[in-house]
Amino acid sequence: MSQKSDLHVHCKIVLSFLMIAAVSVLPGASDAMDAAPLYGSKCAACHGPKGEGSPVGPALKGDPFVTQGATAEIKKVILMGRMEKDKKYPNFMTAMPGGLVSEAEAEALVSYLIGDIQK
Ligand code: HEC
Numbered sequence: 001m002s003q004k005s006d007l008h009v010h011c012k013i014v015l016s017f018l019m020i021a022a023v024s025v026l027p028g029a030s031d032a033m034d035a036a037p038l039y040g041s042k043c044a045a046c047h048g049p050k051g052e053g054s055p056v057g058p059a060l061k062g063d064p065f066v067t068q069g070a071t072a073e074i075k076k077v078i079l080m081g082r083m084e085k086d087k088k089y090p091n092f093m094t095a096m097p098g099g100l101v102s103e104a105e106a107e108a109l110v111s112y113l114i115g116d117i118q119k
């Protein structure tokens with residue numbers, strides 16, 4: 001009798017440990033960094049608060065480079081910028097400045113541009 005209930009208690013302990021482990025790991029697995037305020041402070045001035053574009057930056061919402069492009073290319077533009085001879089939009093006087101964000105921030109921004117901004 002006591003052996004059976006010992007096993008029961010043991011299972012409960014293991015189970016609750018697993019649940020705590022799962023709960024503490026999950027938030028880390030998703031985007032720990034919140035890209036929305038980052039976009040708002042570093043990108044919205046040129047690309048518009050909702051990615052709709054402005055006189056100094058092309059729209060990112062509905063932009064095929066973002067919706068159909070390779071994430072590595074998007075990340076590269078965010079990190080390195082795009083200026084002078086590399087510029088793709090001659091109708092914009094401005095260039096895309098590089099060095100605005102860290103690598104981790106650029107990664108979070110790529111997810112944000114592909115995801116939330118397109119909604
Ligand atoms: C000073 C204005 C300015 C700021 C700030 C800025 N951008 Fe840009 N961005 C541009 C311009 C202008 C282009 C187009 C450059 C060109 O002619 O190719 C561009 C291009 C891009 C592109 C490529 C679009 C395409 O269709 O090829 C992406 C992606 C992008 N920006 C993301 C961002 C993100 C993310 C941020 C914030 C970290 C940001 N930009 C901040 C002006 C800006």
